[in-house]
Amino acid sequence: MASTNAIANIGVTGLAVMGSNIARNFARNGYTVALHNRSIAKTDALLEAHGAEGDFVRTETIEEFVAALEKPRRVLIMVKAGEPTDAVIEELAAVMEPGDIIIDGGNALYTDTIRREAAMKARGLNFVGAGISGGEEGALNGPAIMPGGPAESYKTLGPMFESIAADVDGTPCCTHIGPDGSGHFVKMVHNGIEYADMQLIGEAYHLLRDALGFGAAQIADVFTEWNSGDLESYLVEITAQVLAQVDAGTGEPLVDVIVDAAEQKGTGRWTVKSALDLGVPVTGIAEAVFARALSGSRVQRRAAQRLASGTLAEKPSDTAQFTEDIRRALYASKIVAYAQGFDQIAAGSTEYNWDLHPGDLATIWRGGCIIRARFLNRIKEAYEQDPGLPTLILAPYFREAIEHAVDSWRRVVATATMLGIPVPAFASSLSYYDALRAPRLPAALTQAQRDFFGAHTYERIDAAGNFHTQWSGDRSEVPA
Ligand code: 6PG
Numbered sequence: 001m002a003s004t005n006a007i008a009n010i011g012v013t014g015l016a017v018m019g020s021n022i023a024r025n026f027a028r029n030g031y032t033v034a035l036h037n038r039s040i041a042k043t044d045a046l047l048e049a050h051g052a053e054g055d056f057v058r059t060e061t062i063e064e065f066v067a068a069l070e071k072p073r074r075v076l077i078m079v080k081a082g083e084p085t086d087a088v089i090e091e092l093a094a095v096m097e098p099g100d101i102i103i104d105g106g107n108a109l110y111t112d113t114i115r116r117e118a119a120m121k122a123r124g125l126n127f128v129g130a131g132i133s134g135g136e137e138g139a140l141n142g143p144a145i146m147p148g149g150p151a152e153s154y155k156t157l158g159p160m161f162e163s164i165a166a167d168v169d170g171t172p173c174c175t176h177i178g179p180d181g182s183g184h185f186v187k188m189v190h191n192g193i194e195y196a197d198m199q200l201i202g203e204a205y206h207l208l209r210d211a212l213g214f215g216a217a218q219i220a221d222v223f224t225e226w227n228s229g230d231l232e233s234y235l236v237e238i239t240a241q242v243l244a245q246v247d248a249g250t251g252e253p254l255v256d257v258i259v260d261a262a263e264q265k266g267t268g269r270w271t272v273k274s275a276l277d278l279g280v281p282v283t284g285i286a287e288a289v290f291a292r293a294l295s296g297s298r299v300q301r302r303a304a305q306r307l308a309s310g311t312l313a314e315k316p317s318d319t320a321q322f323t324e325d326i327r328r329a330l331y332a333s334k335i336v337a338y339a340q341g342f343d344q345i346a347a348g349s350t351e352y353n354w355d356l357h358p359g360d361l362a363t364i365w366r367g368g369c370i371i372r373a374r375f376l377n378r379i380k381e382a383y384e385q386d387p388g389l390p391t392l393i394l395a396p397y398f399r400e401a402i403e404h405a406v407d408s409w410r411r412v413v414a415t416a417t418m419l420g421i422p423v424p425a426f427a428s429s430l431s432y433y434d435a436l437r438a439p440r441l442p443a444a445l446t447q448a449q450r451d452f453f454g455a456h457t458y459e460r461i462d463a464a465g466n467f468h469t470q471w472s473g474d475r476s477e478v479p480a
Contacts, residue, residue, distance in 0.1 A: 008034035008057045008068045010160060011075040013088060014106075015042040019078030020050075021139035022105065022132070025164045027054025036065040066095045072126075073100040074157060081106040089116060089127075098124030101153045105132045107267055110181035110188055110274075114352075117149060117180040126153040129180070131187020133369035134166065142166030144369035145174035146190070146361075148183025166368030173368040177361075178354035185274075185348050186361060189341045192271025192285040194235075194370050195264075196337035199288035199425045201239050204330045207412065210421050212319055216253030220244035222323060230331055230401070233373030262292040271344070278347040283432050284337035287424040309420035316415055328405035329412035333429035335402055338379060339392035340432070359383030393436065402433065409433075 011034035012023040019037075023046070026033045032055040037043045040060050047058055059065040066073060073096055077088050085104055092102055102125055104113065113129030120127035128149035132139065145161045147154065154176040165174035177183045201223075208214045208222060220243035227236045245254040268289045275282040294301075316322035342358050349356035362379035366372060382395035392398055402409075413430050416423040435441060448469075450456040457466040457480040466480040 007070045008032045009070060009074070010034070011036060011059075011065055011069050011073070012078060013037065013062075013065065013075060013092075014078035015046055016078070017136050018105075018132070018139050019076075020046045021136055022076065022078060022143075022164070023056070024050050024053055025140055025142070026160070027056055029163050030054070031160065032057065034059055034065055034068040036060075036062065062091045063095055066092065071097075071100070072156065073097070074103065074160070075101070076103045076105050076130075078105050081108045081112075085112075086116070089120070093120060093123055093125055096125055099126070101126040101128060101157060103128040103130050103147070103149075103157070104184075105130050107131070107187065107191070107265070108184050109270055110185035113148065113181035113184045121150075126150050128153050128157065129182075129184040130161070131177075131183050131190065133187065133190055133371075135370065138166065138368050138370075142173070142368050144364050144367065144372070146177050146183045146186045146364065147174070148177045148180060148185075150179070151176060165364075166372075168363075168367040171363060171366075173364045173366065175360050175364050178349070178356050180352075182349075182352070182354040182356060185352075185354075186345060186356065188267050188270050188274065189344050189348075190365065190369060190371060191267035192275075192282060192288075192344070193337055193341040195268035195271070195288040195292070196284040196341075196425060197233075197235050197334060197371055199291050200284070200330055200333050200337065200429075201235060202291075203416075203423045203426050204326050205239070205243070206421055207326050207416060207423070208323065211316060211415060211419055212322060213315075216243045216255050226327055226330075229327075230375060231327065231334075231373075233375075234370060235373075261296040261298060263296070264289070264292050268292070271341075274348070275344050278344060278351060280340070280344045280347045281432065282340040282344055283428040284333065284340055284425050287428045291422075291424055312418045313420065314415075314418055322411075322415070325408035325411050325415075328408035329426050329430075332402045332405040332409045332433070333426050334375075335393065335398050336429035336432055337425075338375075339398075342379075342392055357383075357387075358389075359387065391436070393433070406433075 009031040010026055012019050013036040015035060015037040023033050023035060034057040035043045036059050043058055047056060057068045059068055075092055077085060079085055079088055085106060085108060089102060102120060108129055117127040126149060128147050131146035132143050134143035142165055145165045147161060158176060161174045162172035165172045167173060177186050205219055208219045220240045223236055223240035227240060243255055247254045247257045250257055272286045272289050345356055345358060359380055362376050362383060366376045378397050382389060382392060389395055393402060409430050413423060413427045447458040451458050451468055452471045455468055457468045460467055467477050468480045469475055469477050
């Protein structure tokens, strides 16, 4: 019920769908929630439809909103990332007091969160950048929550977040991630992995459709079956549901009447930009981001429709075998995507001194979030067994899974290439695996070339230090 005097445990400002659902989730879990929105109409709509779900406090102004909160005050901002977030933070900071906590639950760029946290700290306020995953449904019934910021604020905030988060086997899908921007950084990489996962599923669908000639309903059945094994995950499950959906207007599968140009709000792109800066090869995520961009290159795609595919096309003869090959290729490529994402998290942790724990992330990603999947249990176990794992691919379970899949993986990439079906994420993940395994990469040649034209020097396999060959002189080698 709405009341005007209650002392609220938490305030939520920004009552679009995500904000409303999180507010309802808190209220349903017994918290008194102060509500605020730029236009009161949204607040009233929420109270009208769901006011009976728990204790809400209706407020109109920021002053009223802040006054309704118990101390230390906790305000969760659920507005559009970017300038709107800065504007709300400024309004709140002007009326809040030292020790109060401002939480940004949007998909903020982590460097913005680092900046905001420092600015709020200087004013005595605690700022928590919290990644929240799970979409509308998750926000209402249990998301995965990745809060960064001061450890001190987690003491009061943690139990609240943990009570509204999803849980797996009694463990909440929420933990304190680390200082300042770490929560949003981890959420960003989560989204990068989400992009890779979706692209890989898309490539599997493309192959089932164009290499094997399956219709959408048939492919839906394949994904349903895959969802009962190692690939069990939210994204595979919804893929089956999407593919089974029939368009009411045309009677065709819905997927066949949707324009094939994928959009993005930016978190995948941020992941790749950050990976470039950190020097981490997140090739699967990068291919996924570029595949969306390519799908949206409508002018070029229209102009290129009639380009020749060559004459090598040969369809796979054994449908059941090739379907299984695709399943294994999907699984192996998915392992690579997660391995790369976890490498980026380790690199970010080192760069920013965050002391992140990959096993904890795997634990909280097992439920609530978009990339939740059965195999996150395996990732959790892998890091429990060896917290210093150099790459996830080397954990015994994953190594075995990939080695079991590798022939299928090669057949899928080779067949797709022969048929002219683009599989950028399958192919680049396989190349990444082969590059990691390779005893000698062509990078030695790159180093020699760099030394030739720019005297950039190289290291030798048989002596310490750096060396330079006097390419424009007598070509003798000198220590650099
Ligand atoms: C989540 C999602 C969510 C994201 C959408 C859309 O974890 O709940 O990652 O945060 O906004 O998936 O992202 P794109 O528009 O970039 O595909």
